[in-house]
Amino acid sequence: MRNWQRYTQEFKDHALKRLEGCTNVEALARELNVSRGILYLWKDKRDGRPPASKRPGPIVDTPAIAALKKQVVESKVALADRAVEADFFKGALQRVEDRRRKSTSTGETASSRTSRR
Numbered sequence: 001m002r003n004w005q006r007y008t009q010e011f012k013d014h015a016l017k018r019l020e021g022c023t024n025v026e027a028l029a030r031e032l033n034v035s036r037g038i039l040y041l042w043k044d045k046r047d048g049r050p051p052a053s054k055r056p057g058p059i060v061d062t063p064a065i066a067a068l069k070k071q072v073v074e075s076k077v078a079l080a081d082r083a084v085e086a087d088f089f090k091g092a093l094q095r096v097e098d099r100r101r102k103s104t105s106t107g108e109t110a111s112s113r114t115s116r117r
Contacts, residue, residue: 012042015028015032015039015042016046017043018032019039019043025040
């Protein structure tokens with residue numbers, strides 16, 4: 001069971017003032033003995049915004065995001081093509097190696113001799 005602690009408005013104001021321009025929010029949260037999430041929650045409340053968890057996400061992609069999504073799809077297709085090619089060549093190499101093993105394991109002479117010049 002968690003003991004809930006109410007923070008005074010002065011404490012919250014002090015924490016929010018320190019949060020402005022802060023480069024390491026995790027360290028600040030540890031120092032103040034509060035979670036990062038509560039710091040951001042207080043900041044959103046002060047700024048009159050709904051908490052991040054209740055904000056609506058982007059409805060329409062920007063052209064830059066759409067272009068990046070298209071690039072990701074093209075990259076995935078190219079990667080899949082390379083994987084199919086790699087599997088093909090692996091199989092072909094395996095067949096060549098199997099044939100080579102069969103021809104050398106019987107003890108028969110090779111099909112052609114080296115020339116003696």
